[in-house]
Amino acid sequence: MSAVPDRRARDAYRLVWRWHFYAGLFCLPFVLWLACTGSIYLFKPQIEAWLDRPYDRIDAQAPRVAPSTQVAAALAVVPGGVLNAYELPASNTSAARVLVGRGDDLVRVYVDPTNGHVLHHAVEDERLMRRIFYLHGELLMGDRGSMVVELAASWAIVMILSGLYLWWPRGKGLAGVLYPRVRERGRLFWRDLHAVVGVWVALLALSLLVSGLPWAKSWGGMLKEVRKFGSTTEVAQDWTTGRSDELAKRRAANTAMDDMADMPGMDRGQGESKKQSLHVEHADGGSSHTAVDxxxxxxxxxxVARLQLPPPVLIAPPSKADAGWTGRSDTQNRPKRLTLKLDGATGQVINRKDFAQGALLDRAIGYGVAAHEGQLFGWPNQLLGLVTALGLITVTVSGFVMWWRRKPVKRLGAPPAHGARYPALMVGLLVVFGVLLPLLGISMLFVLVAERLVLRRVPRLHAFFN
Incomplete structure (x- = not known):
């Protein structure tokens, strides 16, 4: 640890070290969890392609049945289901994917496009990569889990920034900061491993943490409210904020329009044609009708196929989510996404909106999310994300070992900061972080109050934490 000559600098160093300790202690299990689940999710395209390989062995030369026939077959295996979206086969040997909605649920049905036979169907939320997504973003706890992950990510930001401050060289050379002292053993080995890896992955880790915040229930929801100020139109985001927001959008897409004849730009004759019912016989012997033509x-x-959009390409029917037929590229590389307004009567494209036409904030978040998921610039992006995750695991494990080796018996061993005064700059930074990250701000106030009003007045707790 560097000697700091000035008393104010010493106080600042001790206080930052204590905050770094608190942040690391809280974040340790969450950082490990997020790094492991995130590493798996980075390779979602490859994993899903491998899992779906039994359904993507279609005869490329065989004639195809009509998409409406494929959808009717899919609806027949999901009693009470409605068409949520039709996913175009990604290649000549791929099965068609039909997303069938039923309330809050979504079922993915694989259909052989050559004969309309159903090959497989699965509840979307129970598919492997969707489970990994929920494990990573909300701990399988819905909105509450999303807020816990957001809080952990906020403290991880504090941990990384405070760590950079602590390990800054301060005129003592770059050994143990930018490169390890390879001949060292014991405490110095773990110290160098912790510091060097932390410094190298810091910026990448910060970018991952910040780019994930718009998805969080609390922070993302507040961002959505802020975006509404000064806007005369409804704010439509290309991402969801928490489980409840996702389910609300899904319910809207799974709900047919009450009166298709009232759709803008459609005359009564077209409306009556659209409302002609399609009789669907279900696999369990029952039947239903769908109002969508x-x-x-x-x-x-x-x-849509002629446009050769980046897969997966989805065509969705009119619903409460959107009054007309729509087509879109749902690729994880979000800067390549686009949305089409379609005329179901003529089969023509009415309007096209590309990623570049979106609001500046939406584009910035889109780039961040694509990089976060490892899809912005192909496999090098995946590799960079994996290296960052492995770096975070290394920093976390080495930090735990350092703490465990130095902590007193039956005590937590927080770095001492008795009598240290908070410099004005540090107070200002804590306030800024608390405002920008409200959950972090609330928890920091809790820590300060606990230290001043509880730890100082309860000798046993004071002794345990110090």
Missing amino acids: LHALDRLVPT
């Missing part, structure tokens, strides 16, 4: 897909699929 599925034959519109037979006109729309060739039009």
Whole structure:
């Protein structure tokens, strides 16, 4: 540890070290969890392609049945289901994927496009990579889990920034900061491993943490409210903020329009044609009717397929989420995404909105999310994300070993900061962090109050923490 001659600098150093300790102690299990689940999710395209390989062995030369026939077959295996979206086959040997909605649920049905036979179906939320997504972002706890992850990410930001301050060279050379002293053993080995890896992955880790915040229930929800100020139109985001927001959007997409004849730009004759019912026989012997004219897909699929959009490409029917037929590229590389407004009666594209036409904030978040998921610039992005995750695991494990080796018996061993005064700059930074990250601000106030009003007045707790 560097000697700091000035008393104010010493006080600042001791206080930063104590905050770094608190942040690390709280974040340790969450950082390990996020790094492990995030590493798996980085390779979602490869993993899903491997899992779906039994359904992507279609005869490339065989003639295809109409998309409406494929959808009817999919609806028949999900009693009470409605068409949520039709996913175009990604290649000549790929099965079509039909997303069938039913309330809050979504079922993915694999259909052989050559004969309309159902190959497989699975509840979307129970598929492996979707479970990893929920484990990573909300600990399988819905909105509450999302807030816990957000709090952990906020403290991880404090941990990284305070760590950079603590390990700054301060005129003593770069050994043990930018490169390890390879001949050292014991405490210095773990210290160098912790510091050097932490310095090298700091900026990458910070970018991952910040780019994940818009998805969080609390922070993302507040960002959405802030965006509404000065806006005369409804704010439409390309991402969800928590489980409840995702389910609300899913319910809207799974709910048919009450009166299709009232859709803008559609005359009464077109409306009556759209509302012609399609009789669907279900696998369990029951039947239902759908108000959506599925034959519109037979006109729309060739039009959208000719555009060669980045897969997966989805065509969705009119619903409460959108009053008309829509097509979109749902690729994880978000800067390549686009949305189409479609005319089901003619099969033509009415309007096209590319990623570049979105608001500046949306584009910035889109780039961040694509990089976060490892899809912005191909496999090098995945590799960079994996290296960052492994670096975070190394920093976490080495930090735990350092603490465990130096901590007193039956005591937590927090770095002492008795009598140290908070410099004005440090107070200002804590306030700024507390305002920008409200959950962090609330928890920091809790820590300060606990230290001043509890630890100082309860000798046993004071002795345990110090």
